[in-house]
Amino acid sequence: EPEVTQTPSHQVTQMGQEVILRCVPISNHLYFYWYRQILGQKVEFLVSFYNNEISEKSEIFDDQFSVERPDGSNFTLKIRSTKLEDSAMYFCASSETGAEEAFFGQGTRLTVV
Amino acid sequence: GENVGLHLPTLSVQEGDNSIINCAYSNSASDYFIWYKQESGKGPQFIIDIRSNMDKRQGQRVTVLLNKTVKHLSLQIAATQPGDSAVYFCAFTGGYNKLIFGAGTRLAVHP
Numbered sequence: 001e002p003e004v005t006q007t008p009s010h011q012v013t014q015m016g017q018e019v020i021l022r023c024v025p026i027s028n029h030l031y032f033y034w035y036r037q038i039l040g041q042k043v044e045f046l047v048s049f050y051n052n053e054i055s056e057k058s059e060i061f062d063d064q065f066s067v068e069r070p071d072g073s074n075f076t077l078k079i080r081s082t083k084l085e086d087s088a089m090y091f092c093a094s095s096e097t098g099a100e101e102a103f104f105g106q107g108t109r110l111t112v113v
Numbered sequence: 114g115e116n117v118g119l120h121l122p123t124l125s126v127q128e129g130d131n132s133i134i135n136c137a138y139s140n141s142a143s144d145y146f147i148w149y150k151q152e153s154g155k156g157p158q159f160i161i162d163i164r165s166n167m168d169k170r171q172g173q174r175v176t177v178l179l180n181k182t183v184k185h186l187s188l189q190i191a192a193t194q195p196g197d198s199a200v201y202f203c204a205f206t207g208g209y210n211k212l213i214f215g216a217g218t219r220l221a222v223h224p
Contacts, residue, residue: 004156031210043157043202043214055210091156099210100145104156 002026004105006092012111013082021077021108025094032075033093033102034067036060043091048099049075082112125221132190134218136203139184143205147212148177148188151200157214160188160201190220198222 005024013019025032034046047057049067064080075094079086089109093102126132138146144165149157163170163177163186170177176189186203200217207213 033211035212035214042216043204043212045207045211045213048210050210058211093156099206099212100147100162101159102212104149104158106154107156 002103004092004094004103006090006105006108008108009106010109010111012113015084015112016081019079019082019110021079021090021092021110023075023077023092023094023105024073025075025092026096026103027073029094029096029103031055031095031098031102032067032069033095033099034077035091035093035104036088037091037107038088046077046090079110082110084112086110087112122216123219123221125223126193128193128195128222128224130193132188132193132197132220132222134188134190134201134203134220136186136188136215137184138186138203138205138215140205140207140213141181141184143207145206146177146179146186147204148175148186149202149204149214150197151202151217153199157202193220193222195222195224 007022032049035043037043045058047061048055066078068076089107091107092105095102147162148160151157161172161177174191178187200219202217203215204212
């Protein structure tokens with residue numbers, strides 16, 4: 001069964017450093033998403049991406065965040081200058097038709113120290 | 114505004130019993146609702162969905178009920194098994210292209 005894969009599974013970074021979280025969406029999917037989940041809390045929408053541009057973003061997704069689809073298979077989330085409060089699980093999702101049928105990856109646990 | 118909430122943060126059931134997980138939402142414009150299961154260390158996994166033109170939908174051992182009058186969604190799991198132990202989230206599509214998740218209910222199944 002096709003799946004969304006994310007790397008790394010766990011990333012530890014120093015506050016102020018840049019991190020790039022990587023995702024390989026399901027191959028025929030056209031819609032891509034990043035969500036995050038702070039420990040013990042609900043999953044929060046960050047950004048959606050379609051046709052090589054952001055289609056929607058939340059207020060969490062400020063100027064320190066960016067997304068890119070550098071080639072035909074990867075979808076990345078960059079956090080430019082990490083803060084302690086960026087520590088969370090970050091989930092990538094992809095869909096063929098839109099948010100309604102999104103498949104989630106296993107997540108990257110980001111720990112900012 | 115957009116808000117999805119859950120009545121019970123933790124639900125403990127005996128193996129073989131039926132489980133009911135509840136969710137309330139506030140956006141009356143929502144037209145699509147989903148239940149996700151999240152096991153420890155994993156991403157949300159789709160369980161079942163329902164559109165606002167329906168009030169009930171059944172899957173394998175799971176049933177979703179939607180009451181639009183009171184903006185309430187529930188997930189029923191029949192004959193709950195230890196493998197059902199997880200956190201369950203309700204969600205709905207909000208805005209153009211995103212999901213809004215509820216706070217989650219932890220289901221603990223005891224033998």
